[in-house]
Each structure stands twice: as C-alpha cells, then as structure tokens.
Amino acid sequence: MFEEAQLYSPVSHHDDGTVEVHLGADHPGFHDADYRARRNAIAARAVAWRPGEPLPRIDYTDGETAIWCQVSAELSEKHRRRAHPEYLAAKERxxxxxxxxxxxxxxxxxxxxxxxxxxxxxxxxxxLREFYSSLGDRVFHSTQYVRHPSQPLYTPEPDVIHEVLGHGNQLASPRFAEVTRAAGAAVARAERAETVQVIADVFWFTMEFGVMYDRGELKAYGAGICSSYGEIDEFAEMEIRPLELTAMATQHYDITTYQPVLFAAESVDHLEDVVGAFFAGCDDDAPERLGAVTAVPTGS
Incomplete structure (x- = not known):
C-alpha cells in the first residue's frame, strides 16, 4: 500500500505565474540552484500546455543528453540479459x-x-485518478525533466528516462499495453478512492515493478526496473513472491527506494489471466474482497 506522504517533488503555481517544483531535503538536486531552476522551467512548460496544442518541445542541454546516453548504453546490455523477451521485442519495435x-x-x-x-x-x-483513468483512453502523462547528474543510475521520481525508456518500451507491446489500458478503464469505472488505490497498488507490483519467468529464469518487464540500471542489477536478489492479487493489494511499499518485495508472473499469459482479468472485472467491492480495507458492518 502506498502512502500519500511519500509523494516526491510536488509542483505549485504561485500568484505571480511562476511554477515551483518542491524538492525534498534528501533529493540530490536540493542544493543545486541551477538544477532547481531547470526543473521549474520544464514544469512550467507542462503547466502552460493545453490539450489540443502541440506538446512542449524541450531543448535539452548537453549535460541532460549525456545522462540519457549513459543510461541508454548501460541499459542496452542489461536489458539483453535481464529483461523479458516481450519487453525486448517491444523495445526493438x-x-x-x-x-x-x-x-x-x-x-x-x-x-x-x-x-x-x-x-x-x-x-x-x-x-492517481487522473493518471490512471487517462490510461483507459491510451493516454500517458509524462514528465520531461532529467534526473540529477549525481545519481544517473536511479531516480525516485518519474523523469523522462523512466517515462520513455521504461514505459515507452513497455507500451510498445500490444499485450502490456492492453493490461495498462484495462487498469485505466477500471479506474474510470471506480467510484471509491479505495478502489482506485487497490488498482494502483496492483499496477505498481506488475507494470511498474513486475518480474516474470522465461524458461525458468527470472526476467524484468516492469518499467521501474527496466529504466533503472541500478535496480535491474538487484531485482533477482529481492524477495520474490508468487503473483497474487491480495498480496499485491496489501503489501506496503515506498516509491523512493528499491523495491525489496517483487511478485513474479509465470508468463505473459499468466499476467493477462490474473492481472488483466482483475482489471477487466474490477468493481467497487474489490478493496474488501482483497482485504485492502475492512468491510463496514451493516446494521441489523
């Protein structure tokens, strides 16, 4: 289960029209005035953007480009060895x-x-509701900033490397894309915040941090793992549990660290049969069925 207090770098709009990204004191860019100004400027472009307009184009600096190149090069070899074939085929396409x-x-x-x-x-x-319900329309909300150069191997926030190298490659798979769309459609149907949270929690342990067996070997397909050349080296050493909805809906997690508990699907078919089917049939009784919240007793 995710707690709102874990949210990193909220964005605020000031009365004078400026936009500020609030970095936490433990963020690697907290004391870097240039980085903070750059984050504010890129966020302001997104805030000013309106649906129907051309998407903002960012003039990336040489330093930002160097980070992308470094991460891409590091991940290229690691993906070949540790990413699931479904992810690799989508990445190639x-x-x-x-x-x-x-x-x-x-x-x-x-x-x-x-x-x-x-x-x-x-x-x-x-x-959460805005992000996931948009997925039901095959729309993905993406940041455009680049992680701080002092920590290129991992980011606790969804930067453009995570959004594009991680999710973009994943969404190029029709099968992964359909599971993602089904999660969004489930949120669009949900009336309760608790239901939205359960869907988000299952999504976290699958499309974000999912692992899957291929011919007996554990591989990664989750965007969070496949976009982090630090975490992709570590995931096989984590506690690996079977893919089970109740466990995923009730497992506590911290979005700012490597994930110590992962849930493994046996195959893409298995992911679709368990998680895809759950998203497709999810209703507002799901939190109680999965033990994510305590049922409220009815009066006699």
Missing part, C-alpha cells in the same frame, strides 16, 4: 534513439502506430 532524448510528440507518433498510446506533458507526479 519502438526503436528509441540512444544518442539524444526523444521529444514526447515523436514517441507518441511511434507508439500510436504500434498500440494506440500517446503521451501528454505533466509537470510532475499526477494525481
């Missing part, structure tokens, strides 16, 4: 550049041709 940061509009064009998904610009973390 999408064909992201490794020598520059692609703009969200060009990734959208490629993804729409493959699975119908497209990106929209977000200044930071998006409220």
């Amino acid at each position: 999408l064909g992201l550049p490794t020598d520059r940061i692609p703009q969200l509009d060009e990734v959208s064009v490629a993804l729409q041709a493959l699975t119908g998904f497209r990106y929209v610009a977000a200044p930071g973390l998006v409220e």
Whole structure:
C-alpha cells in the first residue's frame, strides 16, 4: 500500500505565474540552484500546455543528453540479459534513439502506430485518478525533466528516462499495453478512492515493478526496473513472491527506494489471466474482497 506522504517533488503555481517544483531535503538536486531552476522551467512548460496544442518541445542541454546516453548504453546490455523477451521485442519495435532524448510528440507518433498510446506533458507526479483513468483512453502523462547528474543510475521520481525508456518500451507491446489500458478503464469505472488505490497498488507490483519467468529464469518487464540500471542489477536478489492479487493489494511499499518485495508472473499469459482479468472485472467491492480495507458492518 502506498502512502500519500511519500509523494516526491510536488509542483505549485504561485500568484505571480511562476511554477515551483518542491524538492525534498534528501533529493540530490536540493542544493543545486541551477538544477532547481531547470526543473521549474520544464514544469512550467507542462503547466502552460493545453490539450489540443502541440506538446512542449524541450531543448535539452548537453549535460541532460549525456545522462540519457549513459543510461541508454548501460541499459542496452542489461536489458539483453535481464529483461523479458516481450519487453525486448517491444523495445526493438519502438526503436528509441540512444544518442539524444526523444521529444514526447515523436514517441507518441511511434507508439500510436504500434498500440494506440500517446503521451501528454505533466509537470510532475499526477494525481492517481487522473493518471490512471487517462490510461483507459491510451493516454500517458509524462514528465520531461532529467534526473540529477549525481545519481544517473536511479531516480525516485518519474523523469523522462523512466517515462520513455521504461514505459515507452513497455507500451510498445500490444499485450502490456492492453493490461495498462484495462487498469485505466477500471479506474474510470471506480467510484471509491479505495478502489482506485487497490488498482494502483496492483499496477505498481506488475507494470511498474513486475518480474516474470522465461524458461525458468527470472526476467524484468516492469518499467521501474527496466529504466533503472541500478535496480535491474538487484531485482533477482529481492524477495520474490508468487503473483497474487491480495498480496499485491496489501503489501506496503515506498516509491523512493528499491523495491525489496517483487511478485513474479509465470508468463505473459499468466499476467493477462490474473492481472488483466482483475482489471477487466474490477468493481467497487474489490478493496474488501482483497482485504485492502475492512468491510463496514451493516446494521441489523
């Protein structure tokens, strides 16, 4: 279960029209005035963007491009050894550049041709219901900033590397894309906040931090693992549990650290049969069925 207090770097809009990203005191860029100014400027572009307008294009600096190139190069070899074949095939189809940061509009064009998904610009973390319900329409809210250069191997926040290298490659798989869409449609149907949270928790342990067996070997397919060349080295050493809905809906997790508990699907078919089917049939009784909340007794 996720707690709202874990939210990293909320974004606020001031009366004078400026936008501020609030970095936590433990953030690697907290004391870096240039980085903070850059984050504010990129977030402001997303705040100013309106649906129907061309997506903001960011003029990435040489330093930001270098981080993308470094992470892409490191992940290339690690993906070959540790990513699931379904993810690898999707990555090959999408064909992201490794020598520059692609703009969200060009990734959208490629993804729409493959699975119908497209990106929209977000200044930071998006409220759960808004983020997930958009997935039901095959719309993915994406940040555009780059992680701090002092910690290129991992970010506790969803930067453009996570959103595009992680989720973009994943969404190029029609099968993964359909599970993602089903999660969004489930949230769009949900009337209760508790139901939205249960869907988000199951999504976290699958499409974000999911692992899956391939010919007896544990592989990664979750976007959070596949976009972190630190975590992709560590996931096989974590506590691996069977894919089980109640366990995923009630397992506490911290979004700012490596995940110590992961849930393994036996195959893509297994993921679809368990998680895809859960999203497809999810209703507002799900929190009680899964033990995520205590049922309220009815009067006699």
